[in-house]
Amino acid sequence: MTASDTHRAIEAVWRIEAARLIAGLARMVRDVGLAEELAQDALVAALQQWPESGVPRNPGAWLMTVSKRRAIDLIRRNERLERNLVELGHRLEHEEELPEVDEIEDDLLRLVFTACHPALSMEARVALTLRVLGGLTTEEIARAFLVPESTVAQRIVRAKRTLADKQIPFEVPQGAELAGRLAAVLEVIYLVFNEGYSATAGDDWMRPALCEDALRLGRVLAGLMPKEPEVHGLVALMEIHASRSAARVGPSGEPVLLLDQNRARWDQLLIRRGLAALEHVEELGGARGPYALQAAIAACHARALNPEDTDWVRIAGLYEELAKLSRSPVVELNRAVALSMAYGPAVGLELLDQIMDEPSLKDYHLLPSVRGDFLYKLGRREEARAEFERAASMTRNARERALLEERAAACRGDTG
Amino acid sequence: MKFMIVGKANAETEAGVLPSQELVDNMHAYNESLAKAGVLLAAEGLYPSSQGAQIAYSGGKATVIDGPFAEAKELIAGFWLIQVKSREEAIEWALRLPVPPGHEGVGLDVWRVFDPSDVPDDSMPAEEREREEALRERLSVDQPDD
Numbered sequence: 001m002t003a004s005d006t007h008r009a010i011e012a013v014w015r016i017e018a019a020r021l022i023a024g025l026a027r028m029v030r031d032v033g034l035a036e037e038l039a040q041d042a043l044v045a046a047l048q049q050w051p052e053s054g055v056p057r058n059p060g061a062w063l064m065t066v067s068k069r070r071a072i073d074l075i076r077r078n079e080r081l082e083r084n085l086v087e088l089g090h091r092l093e094h095e096e097e098l099p100e101v102d103e104i105e106d107d108l109l110r111l112v113f114t115a116c117h118p119a120l121s122m123e124a125r126v127a128l129t130l131r132v133l134g135g136l137t138t139e140e141i142a143r144a145f146l147v148p149e150s151t152v153a154q155r156i157v158r159a160k161r162t163l164a165d166k167q168i169p170f171e172v173p174q175g176a177e178l179a180g181r182l183a184a185v186l187e188v189i190y191l192v193f194n195e196g197y198s199a200t201a202g203d204d205w206m207r208p209a210l211c212e213d214a215l216r217l218g219r220v221l222a223g224l225m226p227k228e229p230e231v232h233g234l235v236a237l238m239e240i241h242a243s244r245s246a247a248r249v250g251p252s253g254e255p256v257l258l259l260d261q262n263r264a265r266w267d268q269l270l271i272r273r274g275l276a277a278l279e280h281v282e283e284l285g286g287a288r289g290p291y292a293l294q295a296a297i298a299a300c301h302a303r304a305l306n307p308e309d310t311d312w313v314r315i316a317g318l319y320e321e322l323a324k325l326s327r328s329p330v331v332e333l334n335r336a337v338a339l340s341m342a343y344g345p346a347v348g349l350e351l352l353d354q355i356m357d358e359p360s361l362k363d364y365h366l367l368p369s370v371r372g373d374f375l376y377k378l379g380r381r382e383e384a385r386a387e388f389e390r391a392a393s394m395t396r397n398a399r400e401r402a403l404l405e406e407r408a409a410a411c412r413g414d415t416g
Numbered sequence: 417m418k419f420m421i422v423g424k425a426n427a428e429t430e431a432g433v434l435p436s437q438e439l440v441d442n443m444h445a446y447n448e449s450l451a452k453a454g455v456l457l458a459a460e461g462l463y464p465s466s467q468g469a470q471i472a473y474s475g476g477k478a479t480v481i482d483g484p485f486a487e488a489k490e491l492i493a494g495f496w497l498i499q500v501k502s503r504e505e506a507i508e509w510a511l512r513l514p515v516p517p518g519h520e521g522v523g524l525d526v527w528r529v530f531d532p533s534d535v536p537d538d539s540m541p542a543e544e545r546e547r548e549e550a551l552r553e554r555l556s557v558d559q560p561d562d
Binding site: 249 | 451452453454455457458497499500501502504505507508509531532533
């Protein structure tokens with residue numbers, strides 16, 4: 001093995017071990033920031049020693065031993081932790097044997113909830129989660145989110161300081177608090193997924209790779225919290241969305257809409273995994289949660305071999321439930337589209353007209369664009385033209401504006 | 417990226433000898449660790465080749481050859497499909513696979529699995545692409561859902 005081979009092997013070990021290592025250390029020193037630094041120190045030691053000595057047989061245990069030794073050294077020197085010194089030092093020195101599997105899982109779960117603590121900004125939660133749980137480097141996170149590396153480094157430093165200053169306990173919340181905090185955790189994972197998903201393939205491979213990072217985090221969380229239906233719901237949603245990756249970008253990098261996608265390019269393995277996760281949600285009795293409902297909608301599309309086989313009646317029903325939960329006008333808009341597909345454009349238009357004055361949709365060009373489409377299908381060309389023109393004036397995307405202007409022109413051609 | 421770790425067959429797996437309880441337990445723990453790390457997509461064990469068949473081609477004709485096949489070391493006994501960040505990570509996972517004591521020679525292959533998103537879909541004929549363009553004019557009908 002050359003030195004660079006060893007470096008890549010160490011990176012691989014890091015990817016696998018980082019979260020468990022940091023989680024275990026955080027429980028011992030009760031400080032996520034300090035735990036992360038100790039783990040990083042061990043990584044540096046590995047980078048120095050392994051190229052010569054070779055990768056040890058149990059690299060995870062090696063890293064843990066080195067980190068713990070550093071922790072003991074540090075605690076002896078560090079006044080900040082003086083009050084805990086005796087107890088902590090004693091605990092560390094006597095915790096030589098490897099922890100039980102259950103213990104590691106509890107630690108990991110605590111790490112998840114601490115990294116996604118509401119005391120941190122959303123950006124900080126995302127950066128810290130990817131760093132300590134995903135094993136991503138600061139550079140990788142920066143590239144994925146298209147921000148300078150120094151910004152990410154700062155976010156992580158600040159996040160760790162906030163956790164320490166506010167003395168946020170390293171724990172999984174209990175009882176009523178759990179649901180709210182779990183929602184925050186799921187939000188972070190889904191945000192990471194969407195950051196990768198909304199970027200089209202091509203230029204920067206890091207962004208699509210974020211989808212895989214999010215899926216991995218989701219699958220880990222599902223393993224840690226097997227009884228929480230919404231965790232499986234989110235995993236199902238991500239698996240099914242990810243199954244379409246290859247089909248949603250055309251030959252020149254242009255996005256291909258769902259109904260136009262080549263379904264032969266959908267990843268059947270991911271679809272099956274998604275459907276299985278969704279079944280699991282149902283067994284747990286959580287099919288009415290927001291992620292489960294979104295996953296169920298995605299599953300309707302995944303089950304249809306051809307676009308025309310899509311069960312729009314079911315989709316419209318699922319959107320109705322989702323709308324009750326979220327009261328989001330965007331969900332209502334989607335529901336209107338599903339209704340029009342299921343029962344015709346007049347039904348869709350009826351719902352759409354109820355949300356036309358929604359202030360949050362004031363600048364949303366899809367609203368007039370969809371309304372124009374319904375009107376067009378109903379033969380009300382002049383009204384449709386006005387809507388397409390309105391939509392064209394609202395969109396900031398040149399390509400989309402051109403399409404909308406074409407549609408407006410087509411309405412005029414039909415009437416005159 | 418996806419990798420397939422392929423477990424090679426040997427005389428024992430081909431004879432259908434069941435592995436020891438210890439190996440089964442270790443394998444179970446290994447699969448669990450892959451799943452807990454969020455990297456496991458699928459894993460299956462294969463029956464001996466006597467239950468399968470080979471298809472051979474000659475002069476444009478296909479011939480079915482019933483198992484078992486001659487070279488046990490060229491056969492496979494099972495596979496794991498994993499999704500990881502790098503070839504090195506796939507190898508690191510493969511290295512952690514429990515191998516029965518006394519095993520000699522190649523026991524595992526690590527293959528990178530082709531991903532359809534590695535190449536764009538240009539299988540769409542021009543006519544269909546036009547149709548697609550026309551459909552797209554309906555504009556973002558289900559974009560939020562995609």
